[in-house]
Amino acid sequence: MQYVSTRGGSAPQEFSQILLEGLAVDGGLAMPVSYPKVTDAELTAWRKLSYADLAFKILSKFATDIPADDLRALVKKTYTAQVYCNGRNPAQANEITPLTTLEKDLHILELSNGPTLAFKDMAMQLLGNLFEYALAKTNSELNILGATSGDTGSAAEYAMRGKRGVRVFMLSPHGKMSAFQRAQMYSLQDENIFNIAIRGMFDDAQDIVKAVSNDHAFKARQKIGTVNSINWARVLAQAVYYFKGYFAATTSNDQQVSFTVPSGNFGNVLAGHIARQMGLPIRRLVAATNENNVLDEFFRTGVYRVRKSSETYETSSPSMDISKASNFERFVYDLLGQDGAAVKALWQQVDSQGYFDLSQHPAFPETASRYGFGSGCSTHADRLQTIRETQAKYGVLIDTHTADAMKVAQEWREPGIPMLVLETALPIKFAETVKEATGQAAPRPPAFAGIEDLPQRCEVMDVNVQTVKDFITQRTGL
Ligand SMILES: Cc1ncc(COP(=O)(O)O)c(C=O)c1O
Ligand SMILES: N[C@@H](CCOP(=O)(O)O)C(=O)O
Numbered sequence: 001m002q003y004v005s006t007r008g009g010s011a012p013q014e015f016s017q018i019l020l021e022g023l024a025v026d027g028g029l030a031m032p033v034s035y036p037k038v039t040d041a042e043l044t045a046w047r048k049l050s051y052a053d054l055a056f057k058i059l060s061k062f063a064t065d066i067p068a069d070d071l072r073a074l075v076k077k078t079y080t081a082q083v084y085c086n087g088r089n090p091a092q093a094n095e096i097t098p099l100t101t102l103e104k105d106l107h108i109l110e111l112s113n114g115p116t117l118a119f120k121d122m123a124m125q126l127l128g129n130l131f132e133y134a135l136a137k138t139n140s141e142l143n144i145l146g147a148t149s150g151d152t153g154s155a156a157e158y159a160m161r162g163k164r165g166v167r168v169f170m171l172s173p174h175g176k177m178s179a180f181q182r183a184q185m186y187s188l189q190d191e192n193i194f195n196i197a198i199r200g201m202f203d204d205a206q207d208i209v210k211a212v213s214n215d216h217a218f219k220a221r222q223k224i225g226t227v228n229s230i231n232w233a234r235v236l237a238q239a240v241y242y243f244k245g246y247f248a249a250t251t252s253n254d255q256q257v258s259f260t261v262p263s264g265n266f267g268n269v270l271a272g273h274i275a276r277q278m279g280l281p282i283r284r285l286v287a288a289t290n291e292n293n294v295l296d297e298f299f300r301t302g303v304y305r306v307r308k309s310s311e312t313y314e315t316s317s318p319s320m321d322i323s324k325a326s327n328f329e330r331f332v333y334d335l336l337g338q339d340g341a342a343v344k345a346l347w348q349q350v351d352s353q354g355y356f357d358l359s360q361h362p363a364f365p366e367t368a369s370r371y372g373f374g375s376g377c378s379t380h381a382d383r384l385q386t387i388r389e390t391q392a393k394y395g396v397l398i399d400t401h402t403a404d405a406m407k408v409a410q411e412w413r414e415p416g417i418p419m420l421v422l423e424t425a426l427p428i429k430f431a432e433t434v435k436e437a438t439g440q441a442a443p444r445p446p447a448f449a450g451i452e453d454l455p456q457r458c459e460v461m462d463v464n465v466q467t468v469k470d471f472i473t474q475r476t477g478l
Protein backbone atom coordinates (compact mmCIF):
# COMPACT_ATOMS: atom_id res chain seq x y z
CA MET A 1 0.00 0.00 0.00
CA GLN A 2 1.29 3.44 -0.89
CA TYR A 3 0.52 6.72 0.84
CA VAL A 4 0.10 10.26 -0.47
CA SER A 5 -0.51 13.61 1.21
CA THR A 6 -3.94 15.19 1.76
CA ARG A 7 -2.49 18.32 0.13
CA GLY A 8 -1.36 16.55 -3.01
CA GLY A 9 2.30 17.56 -2.74
CA SER A 10 4.24 14.44 -1.84
CA ALA A 11 5.52 11.47 -3.81
CA PRO A 12 3.91 8.11 -2.90
CA GLN A 13 5.57 6.46 0.11
CA GLU A 14 5.50 3.10 1.84
CA PHE A 15 4.00 2.45 5.30
CA SER A 16 7.42 2.22 7.00
CA GLN A 17 8.36 5.65 5.65
CA ILE A 18 5.24 7.45 6.83
CA LEU A 19 5.45 5.63 10.17
CA LEU A 20 8.58 7.57 11.13
CA GLU A 21 7.83 10.75 9.23
CA GLY A 22 4.73 12.33 10.79
CA LEU A 23 3.53 15.31 8.72
CA ALA A 24 3.98 15.01 4.96
CA VAL A 25 6.54 17.30 3.27
CA ASP A 26 3.80 19.66 2.05
CA GLY A 27 2.32 20.03 5.55
CA GLY A 28 -0.53 17.60 4.81
CA LEU A 29 -1.35 14.22 6.34
CA ALA A 30 -0.61 10.78 4.90
CA MET A 31 -3.51 8.86 3.36
CA PRO A 32 -3.56 5.48 1.60
CA VAL A 33 -4.04 5.74 -2.16
CA SER A 34 -7.16 3.60 -1.68
CA TYR A 35 -8.97 1.73 1.08
CA PRO A 36 -8.60 -2.05 0.95
CA LYS A 37 -12.06 -3.65 0.95
CA VAL A 38 -13.04 -6.46 3.27
CA THR A 39 -15.17 -9.23 1.79
CA ASP A 40 -18.17 -10.81 3.46
CA ALA A 41 -16.21 -14.07 3.79
CA GLU A 42 -13.36 -12.25 5.52
CA LEU A 43 -15.76 -10.55 7.93
CA THR A 44 -17.23 -13.94 8.82
CA ALA A 45 -13.80 -15.47 9.39
CA TRP A 46 -12.62 -12.47 11.44
CA ARG A 47 -15.54 -12.80 13.90
CA LYS A 48 -13.77 -15.61 15.71
CA LEU A 49 -10.33 -14.03 15.90
CA SER A 50 -8.49 -12.81 18.97
CA TYR A 51 -7.77 -9.06 19.12
CA ALA A 52 -4.15 -9.63 18.08
CA ASP A 53 -5.07 -11.84 15.12
CA LEU A 54 -7.74 -9.37 14.01
CA ALA A 55 -5.25 -6.51 14.27
CA PHE A 56 -2.84 -8.50 12.12
CA LYS A 57 -5.46 -9.08 9.40
CA ILE A 58 -6.37 -5.40 9.25
CA LEU A 59 -2.88 -3.93 9.56
CA SER A 60 -1.42 -6.30 6.98
CA LYS A 61 -3.69 -4.73 4.37
CA PHE A 62 -2.00 -1.37 4.99
CA ALA A 63 1.53 -2.15 6.22
CA THR A 64 2.39 -4.12 3.10
CA ASP A 65 6.12 -3.45 3.30
CA ILE A 66 6.49 -5.17 6.69
CA PRO A 67 7.04 -8.94 6.35
CA ALA A 68 3.93 -10.81 7.55
CA ASP A 69 5.77 -12.82 10.21
CA ASP A 70 7.31 -9.68 11.69
CA LEU A 71 3.97 -7.87 11.77
CA ARG A 72 2.26 -10.86 13.35
CA ALA A 73 4.94 -11.01 16.06
CA LEU A 74 4.58 -7.27 16.74
CA VAL A 75 0.80 -7.38 17.24
CA LYS A 76 0.99 -10.55 19.33
CA LYS A 77 3.55 -8.88 21.59
CA THR A 78 1.31 -5.78 21.86
CA TYR A 79 -2.22 -7.02 22.40
CA THR A 80 -1.93 -9.23 25.47
CA ALA A 81 -4.15 -9.57 28.54
CA GLN A 82 -1.15 -8.52 30.68
CA VAL A 83 -0.92 -5.15 28.91
CA TYR A 84 -4.68 -4.48 28.80
CA CYS A 85 -5.81 -5.52 32.27
CA ASN A 86 -5.26 -2.31 34.19
CA GLY A 87 -8.87 -1.22 34.26
CA ARG A 88 -12.00 -2.44 35.89
CA ASN A 89 -12.59 -5.71 34.06
CA PRO A 90 -9.58 -7.98 34.62
CA ALA A 91 -11.73 -11.09 34.14
CA GLN A 92 -12.41 -9.94 30.58
CA ALA A 93 -8.82 -8.89 29.88
CA ASN A 94 -8.42 -11.45 27.10
CA GLU A 95 -10.96 -9.56 25.06
CA ILE A 96 -8.73 -6.44 25.21
CA THR A 97 -11.74 -4.21 24.37
CA PRO A 98 -14.74 -5.80 26.15
CA LEU A 99 -18.27 -4.71 25.29
CA THR A 100 -20.51 -3.82 28.23
CA THR A 101 -24.22 -3.99 27.47
CA LEU A 102 -26.28 -1.36 29.30
CA GLU A 103 -29.62 -2.33 27.79
CA LYS A 104 -30.91 -3.69 24.48
CA ASP A 105 -29.01 -1.93 21.69
CA LEU A 106 -26.97 0.32 23.98
CA HIS A 107 -23.39 -0.70 24.74
CA ILE A 108 -20.10 0.72 25.96
CA LEU A 109 -16.98 -0.39 24.10
CA GLU A 110 -14.24 -0.41 26.75
CA LEU A 111 -11.00 1.00 25.40
CA SER A 112 -9.32 2.13 28.59
CA ASN A 113 -7.88 -1.00 30.16
CA GLY A 114 -4.33 -0.32 28.99
CA PRO A 115 -1.37 0.98 31.01
CA THR A 116 -2.52 4.63 31.24
CA LEU A 117 -6.29 4.06 31.51
CA ALA A 118 -7.26 5.80 28.25
CA PHE A 119 -8.04 4.66 24.70
CA LYS A 120 -4.72 6.09 23.50
CA ASP A 121 -3.00 2.94 24.79
CA MET A 122 -4.78 0.90 22.12
CA ALA A 123 -2.59 2.34 19.35
CA MET A 124 0.32 3.75 21.31
CA GLN A 125 1.54 0.41 22.64
CA LEU A 126 1.69 -0.85 19.07
CA LEU A 127 3.46 2.31 17.90
CA GLY A 128 6.14 1.79 20.56
CA ASN A 129 6.81 -1.71 19.25
CA LEU A 130 6.65 -0.62 15.60
CA PHE A 131 9.12 2.21 16.21
CA GLU A 132 11.53 -0.11 18.00
CA TYR A 133 11.30 -2.58 15.12
CA ALA A 134 11.78 0.04 12.39
CA LEU A 135 14.66 1.76 14.18
CA ALA A 136 16.50 -1.51 14.84
CA LYS A 137 16.35 -2.29 11.10
CA THR A 138 18.06 0.98 10.18
CA ASN A 139 20.11 1.29 13.36
CA SER A 140 18.83 4.85 13.79
CA GLU A 141 17.16 6.95 16.46
CA LEU A 142 13.95 8.92 16.76
CA ASN A 143 13.07 12.05 18.70
CA ILE A 144 9.34 12.12 19.16
CA LEU A 145 7.74 15.54 19.44
CA GLY A 146 4.15 15.36 20.62
CA ALA A 147 1.31 17.51 21.87
CA THR A 148 -1.16 16.38 24.47
CA SER A 149 -4.23 17.59 26.25
CA GLY A 150 -3.60 14.85 28.80
CA ASP A 151 -3.92 11.33 27.46
CA THR A 152 -1.72 11.03 24.36
CA GLY A 153 1.20 12.26 26.47
CA SER A 154 1.05 9.64 29.18
CA ALA A 155 0.20 6.86 26.71
CA ALA A 156 3.21 7.78 24.55
CA GLU A 157 5.56 8.11 27.49
CA TYR A 158 4.52 4.78 29.01
CA ALA A 159 4.84 3.13 25.59
CA MET A 160 8.29 4.61 24.86
CA ARG A 161 9.87 4.31 28.33
CA GLY A 162 13.18 2.56 28.01
CA LYS A 163 12.83 2.02 24.24
CA ARG A 164 16.27 2.04 22.68
CA GLY A 165 16.96 4.96 20.32
CA VAL A 166 13.77 6.85 21.25
CA ARG A 167 13.37 10.14 23.14
CA VAL A 168 9.99 11.77 23.84
CA PHE A 169 9.48 15.55 23.99
CA MET A 170 5.87 16.06 25.04
CA LEU A 171 4.15 19.47 25.06
CA SER A 172 1.17 19.87 27.37
CA PRO A 173 -1.01 22.86 28.30
CA HIS A 174 0.32 24.27 31.57
CA GLY A 175 -2.18 23.85 34.42
CA LYS A 176 -5.02 22.59 32.22
CA MET A 177 -4.90 18.83 32.69
CA SER A 178 -6.39 16.91 35.60
CA ALA A 179 -4.22 16.25 38.65
CA PHE A 180 -4.09 12.54 37.78
CA GLN A 181 -3.04 13.21 34.17
CA ARG A 182 -0.30 15.60 35.32
CA ALA A 183 0.97 13.07 37.84
CA GLN A 184 1.02 10.26 35.25
CA MET A 185 3.26 12.26 32.94
CA TYR A 186 5.35 14.50 35.15
CA SER A 187 6.25 11.85 37.72
CA LEU A 188 8.16 9.80 35.14
CA GLN A 189 11.88 10.10 35.78
CA ASP A 190 13.13 8.16 32.74
CA GLU A 191 16.09 9.76 30.97
CA ASN A 192 14.46 9.58 27.54
CA ILE A 193 11.26 11.43 28.60
CA PHE A 194 11.00 15.25 28.54
CA ASN A 195 7.81 16.99 29.60
CA ILE A 196 7.29 20.59 28.51
CA ALA A 197 4.30 22.50 29.86
CA ILE A 198 3.52 25.45 27.62
CA ARG A 199 1.61 28.53 28.72
CA GLY A 200 -1.23 27.96 26.28
CA MET A 201 -3.85 25.46 25.15
CA PHE A 202 -3.50 22.09 23.41
CA ASP A 203 -3.94 23.81 20.02
CA ASP A 204 -0.88 25.99 20.71
CA ALA A 205 1.11 22.85 21.49
CA GLN A 206 -0.12 21.14 18.33
CA ASP A 207 0.75 24.24 16.27
CA ILE A 208 4.31 24.07 17.63
CA VAL A 209 4.57 20.38 16.67
CA LYS A 210 3.41 21.21 13.14
CA ALA A 211 5.72 24.23 12.84
CA VAL A 212 8.72 22.14 13.91
CA SER A 213 7.71 19.35 11.52
CA ASN A 214 7.45 21.85 8.67
CA ASP A 215 11.05 22.98 9.23
CA HIS A 216 12.44 20.18 7.10
CA ALA A 217 16.10 20.83 7.85
CA PHE A 218 15.53 20.80 11.63
CA LYS A 219 13.25 17.77 11.37
CA ALA A 220 15.88 15.80 9.44
CA ARG A 221 18.79 16.85 11.66
CA GLN A 222 16.93 16.13 14.89
CA LYS A 223 15.22 12.97 13.53
CA ILE A 224 11.79 14.23 14.58
CA GLY A 225 8.82 11.85 14.53
CA THR A 226 5.27 12.07 15.85
CA VAL A 227 2.94 10.00 17.98
CA ASN A 228 -0.12 12.20 17.68
CA SER A 229 -2.92 11.07 15.43
CA ILE A 230 -1.30 13.01 12.59
CA ASN A 231 0.69 9.76 12.37
CA TRP A 232 -1.38 7.44 10.16
CA ALA A 233 -0.32 4.34 12.10
CA ARG A 234 -2.08 5.74 15.19
CA VAL A 235 -5.50 6.03 13.57
CA LEU A 236 -5.07 2.82 11.61
CA ALA A 237 -4.41 0.85 14.79
CA GLN A 238 -7.54 2.41 16.30
CA ALA A 239 -9.68 1.11 13.39
CA VAL A 240 -9.23 -2.43 14.77
CA TYR A 241 -11.53 -1.92 17.77
CA TYR A 242 -14.39 -0.80 15.54
CA PHE A 243 -14.27 -4.26 13.96
CA LYS A 244 -13.95 -5.92 17.36
CA GLY A 245 -16.89 -3.91 18.73
CA TYR A 246 -19.00 -4.69 15.67
CA PHE A 247 -18.39 -8.43 16.04
CA ALA A 248 -19.21 -8.31 19.75
CA ALA A 249 -22.53 -6.52 19.14
CA THR A 250 -23.77 -8.57 16.16
CA THR A 251 -24.20 -12.16 15.08
CA SER A 252 -24.28 -11.72 11.30
CA ASN A 253 -22.79 -9.39 8.72
CA ASP A 254 -26.28 -8.29 7.60
CA GLN A 255 -26.60 -6.26 10.78
CA GLN A 256 -25.52 -2.65 11.12
CA VAL A 257 -24.34 -0.82 14.22
CA SER A 258 -23.72 2.85 15.03
CA PHE A 259 -20.89 4.33 17.09
CA THR A 260 -20.84 7.53 19.14
CA VAL A 261 -17.33 8.80 19.69
CA PRO A 262 -16.10 11.53 22.07
CA SER A 263 -14.23 13.80 19.66
CA GLY A 264 -11.57 16.48 19.83
CA ASN A 265 -8.75 15.99 17.34
CA PHE A 266 -11.01 13.77 15.18
CA GLY A 267 -8.58 10.83 15.28
CA ASN A 268 -10.82 8.31 17.01
CA VAL A 269 -13.87 8.85 14.85
CA LEU A 270 -11.67 8.95 11.76
CA ALA A 271 -10.59 5.43 12.67
CA GLY A 272 -14.27 4.49 12.46
CA HIS A 273 -14.42 6.15 9.05
CA ILE A 274 -11.49 3.99 7.92
CA ALA A 275 -13.30 0.85 9.13
CA ARG A 276 -16.48 1.94 7.34
CA GLN A 277 -14.59 2.70 4.12
CA MET A 278 -13.14 -0.81 4.30
CA GLY A 279 -16.67 -2.19 4.32
CA LEU A 280 -17.56 -2.66 8.00
CA PRO A 281 -21.37 -2.34 8.19
CA ILE A 282 -21.49 0.87 10.20
CA ARG A 283 -24.68 2.87 9.96
CA ARG A 284 -23.71 6.06 11.76
CA LEU A 285 -20.53 7.57 13.12
CA VAL A 286 -21.61 10.22 15.59
CA ALA A 287 -18.97 12.75 16.71
CA ALA A 288 -19.70 14.04 20.23
CA THR A 289 -17.98 17.23 21.38
CA ASN A 290 -17.92 19.19 24.62
CA GLU A 291 -18.48 22.96 24.70
CA ASN A 292 -15.64 23.27 22.16
CA ASN A 293 -18.02 22.33 19.39
CA VAL A 294 -16.10 23.08 16.18
CA LEU A 295 -16.80 19.61 14.78
CA ASP A 296 -20.46 19.59 15.73
CA GLU A 297 -20.82 22.99 14.06
CA PHE A 298 -19.34 21.62 10.84
CA PHE A 299 -21.60 18.57 10.66
CA ARG A 300 -24.66 20.71 11.38
CA THR A 301 -23.84 23.67 9.11
CA GLY A 302 -20.99 22.89 6.71
CA VAL A 303 -18.86 25.64 8.25
CA TYR A 304 -15.50 24.61 9.69
CA ARG A 305 -14.55 27.52 11.94
CA VAL A 306 -11.52 27.02 14.13
CA ARG A 307 -11.29 29.00 17.37
CA LYS A 308 -8.37 30.87 18.84
CA SER A 309 -6.91 29.60 22.12
CA SER A 310 -8.51 32.57 23.86
CA GLU A 311 -11.91 31.34 22.57
CA THR A 312 -11.36 27.71 23.58
CA TYR A 313 -13.16 26.80 26.80
CA GLU A 314 -11.50 24.96 29.67
CA THR A 315 -14.03 22.22 30.39
CA SER A 316 -14.50 19.20 32.63
CA SER A 317 -13.70 16.94 29.66
CA PRO A 318 -10.33 18.69 29.23
CA SER A 319 -8.80 16.18 26.82
CA MET A 320 -11.30 17.43 24.23
CA ASP A 321 -10.55 21.14 24.71
CA ILE A 322 -9.46 21.31 21.09
CA SER A 323 -10.52 23.83 18.44
CA LYS A 324 -8.39 22.75 15.47
CA ALA A 325 -9.05 19.11 14.69
CA SER A 326 -6.00 17.75 12.84
CA ASN A 327 -7.59 14.64 11.42
CA PHE A 328 -10.60 16.44 10.07
CA GLU A 329 -8.37 17.23 7.07
CA ARG A 330 -8.25 13.51 6.30
CA PHE A 331 -12.02 13.24 6.19
CA VAL A 332 -12.37 16.36 4.02
CA TYR A 333 -9.83 14.82 1.62
CA ASP A 334 -12.15 11.82 1.18
CA LEU A 335 -15.27 14.00 1.05
CA LEU A 336 -13.79 16.04 -1.81
CA GLY A 337 -12.85 12.93 -3.82
CA GLN A 338 -9.15 12.84 -2.80
CA ASP A 339 -8.59 16.26 -4.36
CA GLY A 340 -5.34 17.40 -2.72
CA ALA A 341 -5.36 20.82 -4.39
CA ALA A 342 -8.84 21.56 -3.05
CA VAL A 343 -7.84 20.48 0.47
CA LYS A 344 -4.70 22.63 0.31
CA ALA A 345 -6.80 25.65 -0.72
CA LEU A 346 -9.29 25.06 2.14
CA TRP A 347 -6.54 24.88 4.78
CA GLN A 348 -4.93 28.01 3.33
CA GLN A 349 -8.31 29.64 3.90
CA VAL A 350 -8.35 28.39 7.49
CA ASP A 351 -4.90 29.93 7.98
CA SER A 352 -5.86 33.27 6.41
CA GLN A 353 -9.47 33.77 7.56
CA GLY A 354 -10.08 31.17 10.28
CA TYR A 355 -12.76 29.13 8.52
CA PHE A 356 -14.12 27.54 5.35
CA ASP A 357 -17.69 27.02 4.33
CA LEU A 358 -18.82 23.87 2.49
CA SER A 359 -22.53 24.45 3.16
CA GLN A 360 -23.25 25.04 -0.56
CA HIS A 361 -20.76 22.44 -1.81
CA PRO A 362 -22.50 19.47 -3.51
CA ALA A 363 -20.44 17.07 -1.36
CA PHE A 364 -21.59 18.48 1.99
CA PRO A 365 -24.85 16.45 2.20
CA GLU A 366 -22.71 13.34 1.64
CA THR A 367 -21.17 13.75 5.11
CA ALA A 368 -24.37 12.11 6.36
CA SER A 369 -25.84 10.35 3.32
CA ARG A 370 -22.68 8.68 2.04
CA TYR A 371 -20.31 8.73 5.00
CA GLY A 372 -22.85 8.27 7.81
CA PHE A 373 -21.63 11.13 10.01
CA GLY A 374 -23.77 12.75 12.66
CA SER A 375 -22.84 14.93 15.63
CA GLY A 376 -23.89 16.55 18.88
CA CYS A 377 -22.41 18.40 21.83
CA SER A 378 -22.56 18.31 25.58
CA THR A 379 -21.99 20.70 28.50
CA HIS A 380 -20.71 20.41 32.07
CA ALA A 381 -24.28 20.08 33.35
CA ASP A 382 -24.96 17.35 30.76
CA ARG A 383 -21.85 15.48 31.87
CA LEU A 384 -22.81 15.55 35.54
CA GLN A 385 -26.33 14.36 34.78
CA THR A 386 -25.17 11.65 32.38
CA ILE A 387 -22.56 10.28 34.80
CA ARG A 388 -25.18 10.21 37.56
CA GLU A 389 -27.85 8.59 35.40
CA THR A 390 -25.56 5.98 33.89
CA GLN A 391 -24.48 4.91 37.34
CA ALA A 392 -28.00 4.92 38.77
CA LYS A 393 -29.65 3.13 35.85
CA TYR A 394 -26.94 0.65 34.82
CA GLY A 395 -24.50 0.59 37.75
CA VAL A 396 -21.69 1.70 35.45
CA LEU A 397 -19.41 4.64 36.29
CA ILE A 398 -18.10 6.54 33.27
CA ASP A 399 -15.60 9.35 32.85
CA THR A 400 -16.44 12.84 31.63
CA HIS A 401 -15.47 12.26 27.95
CA THR A 402 -17.43 9.02 27.72
CA ALA A 403 -20.29 10.97 29.29
CA ASP A 404 -20.18 13.49 26.46
CA ALA A 405 -20.62 10.60 24.04
CA MET A 406 -23.30 8.88 26.13
CA LYS A 407 -25.38 12.07 26.17
CA VAL A 408 -25.10 12.54 22.40
CA ALA A 409 -25.66 8.83 21.70
CA GLN A 410 -29.14 9.08 23.24
CA GLU A 411 -30.00 11.65 20.57
CA TRP A 412 -28.98 9.31 17.75
CA ARG A 413 -30.31 5.91 18.86
CA GLU A 414 -32.55 4.14 16.34
CA PRO A 415 -34.75 1.09 16.96
CA GLY A 416 -33.02 -2.18 16.11
CA ILE A 417 -29.59 -0.60 15.55
CA PRO A 418 -27.08 -1.27 18.33
CA MET A 419 -25.43 1.96 19.47
CA LEU A 420 -21.86 1.54 20.73
CA VAL A 421 -20.53 4.35 22.89
CA LEU A 422 -16.74 4.46 22.87
CA GLU A 423 -15.28 4.67 26.37
CA THR A 424 -12.14 6.78 26.08
CA ALA A 425 -10.87 6.98 29.66
CA LEU A 426 -11.50 5.61 33.13
CA PRO A 427 -13.23 7.83 35.73
CA ILE A 428 -10.16 8.06 38.00
CA LYS A 429 -8.46 10.29 35.41
CA PHE A 430 -11.16 12.93 35.97
CA ALA A 431 -11.94 12.10 39.58
CA GLU A 432 -12.91 15.66 40.61
CA THR A 433 -15.87 15.87 38.21
CA VAL A 434 -16.89 12.26 38.80
CA LYS A 435 -17.05 13.05 42.51
CA GLU A 436 -19.04 16.21 41.79
CA ALA A 437 -21.52 14.09 39.82
CA THR A 438 -21.87 11.10 42.12
CA GLY A 439 -20.53 12.21 45.48
CA GLN A 440 -18.22 9.17 45.40
CA ALA A 441 -14.54 8.65 44.75
CA ALA A 442 -13.74 6.93 41.45
CA PRO A 443 -12.11 3.49 41.78
CA ARG A 444 -8.33 3.67 41.52
CA PRO A 445 -6.35 0.72 40.06
CA PRO A 446 -3.74 -0.30 42.67
CA ALA A 447 -0.83 0.52 40.33
CA PHE A 448 -1.75 4.21 40.63
CA ALA A 449 -2.02 4.45 44.43
CA GLY A 450 -0.53 7.75 45.62
CA ILE A 451 0.68 8.78 42.15
CA GLU A 452 -0.19 12.45 42.77
CA ASP A 453 2.29 12.53 45.69
CA LEU A 454 5.32 11.47 43.64
CA PRO A 455 7.94 14.10 42.73
CA GLN A 456 7.19 15.73 39.36
CA ARG A 457 9.58 16.88 36.63
CA CYS A 458 8.59 19.30 33.87
CA GLU A 459 9.87 22.43 32.04
CA VAL A 460 7.45 25.37 31.74
CA MET A 461 7.74 27.48 28.58
CA ASP A 462 5.95 30.21 26.66
CA VAL A 463 4.31 29.37 23.34
CA ASN A 464 7.42 29.78 21.21
CA VAL A 465 8.62 27.44 18.48
CA GLN A 466 12.27 28.50 18.76
CA THR A 467 12.38 27.88 22.52
CA VAL A 468 11.11 24.35 21.97
CA LYS A 469 13.61 23.77 19.15
CA ASP A 470 16.47 25.01 21.36
CA PHE A 471 15.37 22.71 24.18
CA ILE A 472 15.34 19.71 21.83
CA THR A 473 18.73 20.58 20.37
CA GLN A 474 20.31 20.90 23.80
CA ARG A 475 18.93 17.54 24.93
CA THR A 476 19.77 15.54 21.81
CA GLY A 477 23.14 17.12 21.08
CA LEU A 478 22.38 16.69 17.34
C1 LIG B 1 -10.26 10.84 27.05
C2 LIG B 1 -10.37 11.35 25.66
N1 LIG B 1 -11.56 11.28 25.04
C3 LIG B 1 -11.71 11.73 23.78
C4 LIG B 1 -10.68 12.32 23.08
C5 LIG B 1 -10.93 12.79 21.69
O1 LIG B 1 -10.36 11.92 20.75
P1 LIG B 1 -9.91 12.43 19.33
O2 LIG B 1 -8.93 13.52 19.57
O3 LIG B 1 -9.31 11.25 18.70
O4 LIG B 1 -11.12 12.95 18.65
C6 LIG B 1 -9.42 12.42 23.71
C7 LIG B 1 -8.24 13.02 23.05
O5 LIG B 1 -8.15 13.34 21.95
C8 LIG B 1 -9.26 11.91 25.01
O6 LIG B 1 -8.08 11.95 25.59
N1 LIG C 1 -6.87 14.31 23.60
C1 LIG C 1 -5.57 14.14 23.09
C2 LIG C 1 -5.16 15.23 22.16
C3 LIG C 1 -4.17 14.73 21.14
O1 LIG C 1 -4.82 13.88 20.28
P1 LIG C 1 -4.12 12.88 19.27
O2 LIG C 1 -5.10 11.78 19.13
O3 LIG C 1 -3.88 13.64 18.04
O4 LIG C 1 -2.84 12.40 19.84
C4 LIG C 1 -4.65 13.96 24.27
O5 LIG C 1 -5.10 13.40 25.24
O6 LIG C 1 -3.52 14.35 24.27
